Amino acid sequence: QPVLTQPPSASGTPGQRVTVSCSGSGSNIGSNHVYWYQQLPGTAPKLLIYKNIQRPSGVPDRFSGSKSGPSASLAISGLRSDDEADYYCAAWDDSLSGYVFGTGTKVTVL
């Protein structure tokens, strides 16, 4: 059962900036790094952000992450139609001694 809370949906028009929030607690986001994954329809998730703000090679700088206390956010600037996907946050949870994922946010490009 996910312990990180995300809004179920977010949307924007092409070129706009969209943000996705992720709310956790002191045992996960509050004391560990946050990760973001993009899941295009019918495909496996892809790592977008690691260690709160870092982008793996090949991920465009339109994607950016931030963290403050027990919460984190993913921002997508210059929204494109191929950004339509489900986005998940994740973090290690010290209380559970395991990884926890967010509930997921479906981003729609209008």
Add this chain to the structure above:
Amino acid sequence: QVQLQESGPGLVQPSETLSLTCTVSGVSINNYYWSWIRQPPGRGLEWIGYIYYTGSTNYNPSLTSRLTLSVDTSKNQFSLRLRSVTAADTAVYYCARHPTYDSRAFDIWGQGTMVTVSS
């Protein structure tokens, strides 16, 4: 190019054991952590557990009593066994790698394999 490929039965009977294998190509399984993650139809992701190439493991507390992960370095594979399955275990099962630059990320994923628990 690093690739992961899940394999195993697509249908498992209730109360039986679900067994999957992840075959790693393009890199040695040594010196990495490897995880299993699942996703029930239309729902979110759930971490199952990870294994190090040495065989040390860490399981999701909700699955510990039914789960066994193992590794075969000679075949560059790692495996999952989940006992006493129910319909709630129906999901797409992914295997994934933890990169050396950040052992808590999942940087390479398999394509996933759908497992249905049904009689």
